[in-house]
Amino acid sequence: MRILLTGTNGYIGMRILPLLLESGHDIICCVRDKNRLSIDQETRKKVSVIEIDFLTTPDPSKLPKNIDAAYYLIHSMSSSTKDFDKQEEISAQNFNIYVKNTNIKQVIYLSGIVNEKNLSKHLWSRKNVEETLYKGNYNLTVLRSGIIVGSGSSSFEIIRDLCEKLPVMITPKWVNTKTQPIAIRDVLNFMTGVLGNTECYNKSYDISGPDVLTYKQMLYQYAKIRNIKLFIFTLPIMTPRLSSYWLYFVTSTSYKLALNLVDSMSIPVIANGKQLQEILNIQPMTYTKALELAFIKIEQNQVVSSWKDSMISGRFRKNIQKYITVPKRGCYTDQKKIKLKNPESALNRIWAIGGETGWYYGNWLWKIRGYFDKFFGGVGLRRGRTHPDEISSGDALDFWRVLVADKNNMRLLLFAEMKVPGEAWLEFDIDNNNILHQTATFRPKGIWGRAYWYLMIPFHYFIFGGMIRRIASEI
Secondary structure: OEEEEEOOOOHHHHHHHHHHHHOOOEEEEEEOOHHHOOOOHHHHHHOEEEEOOOOOOOOHHHOOOOOOEEEEOOOOHHHOOOOHHHHHHHHHHHHHHHHOOOOOOEEEEEEEOOOOOOOOHHHHHHHHHHHHHOOOOOEEEEEEEOOEEOOOOHHHHHHHHHHHHOOEEEEEHHHHOEEOOEEHHHHHHHHHHOOOOHHHOOEEEEEOOOOOEEHHHHHHHHHHHOOOOOEEEEEOOOOHHHHHHHHHHHOOOOHHHHHHHHHHHOOOEOOOOOHHHHHHOOOOOOHHHHHHHHHHHHHOOOOOOOHHHOHHHOOOOOOOHHHHOOOOOOOEEEEEEEEOOOHHHHHHHHHOOEOOOEOOOOHHHHHHHHHHHHHOOOOOOOOOOOOOOOOOOOOEEOOEEEEEEEOOOOEEEEEEOOOOOEEEEEEEEEOOOOEEEEEEEEEEOHHHHHHHHHHHHHHHHHHHHHHHHHHHOOO
């Protein structure tokens, strides 16, 4: 089958892509920015890639006519706290316009469980998108899921951050809300199982794991698996906004995502029936089994995708192409270079920078900068990195965004997503003479930007100088 995969760069999109390729399907990856498609060169050769922003005026000529099916994985919840529901509706309407003149037979949409009368804005938007997609000229299959548990999923990472960092928690009352989590592996089994299945045309199904748990129980079960002593005290006084700030400061989530999540956490998310399980003969795994599998992937460095790598986890909202060429005029730079005795070793250190490895010099200063950034509404250092020694363009790397990760040409270019009065780049480049060039570039915004640069010069002297020496060292 020829399949259109929207939201390819997302957490689910990156997971389902290899499964569809292994099944022999012809895949068209639909992304807003080709530079953000974080797949290896071998995989890129097997797929077609087209650029479409479903929030802009549709141009149906961009899509080929011969499409058999599509996965609709477009969500906007993390990009806005006010109008994400309108954005999601526009995207769905434009999607219908795009595929109207194709040969498409089926669209599969991953939604949320919406069985309560009073829905949060997030869940109401999911339901509204479902209704919009049902107006398209194709057979729609909707999979309504609750919390998805897997390595790199936003829910898993939030639970992980809370339990690992807060052995004693004072929590809002929404931790007593019941939900029905499902393992990412089971979600993917359902998503691939309904593909081309005519019995599932024009139907909506709830998918879930077997356990109905409160959020508090999910935290305690996580702690038990990790052998962590955890104490949770629940108070009824934390408002949604205070709860959002609490999640934002303690976990790696963005504030916008935290606010929208908290809005939904007061709503029970319980599946209705097991019809699709019976049709596809799938027996979903328990919550604890899903956690165990997630940690196996983490320990084996096999995390395929992480929500943190999405553009909406940082300050980027538009095409990253405009930032790839580092500006020269009107900028301040800190340039350092050093002769390398072992370029390959230095390159490996560059590719492992950040996350658990750290920044090779003055890590405590980097951490302080991360705390300040988080306090003033930035991303902080908690995003870390998805893989310990592999980087792709578009990945999140602490409070940086990877713009260029070209290991063959020995060049890594990062763009700052921390809160700064201007724009900042950090570049590592090894030339043909085995000289490592390390360049920090800052384009200030107004007088405060200039003052910020001069204030940071003493720190740059020690941090950047120590960093390049450690990267070049033989130890």
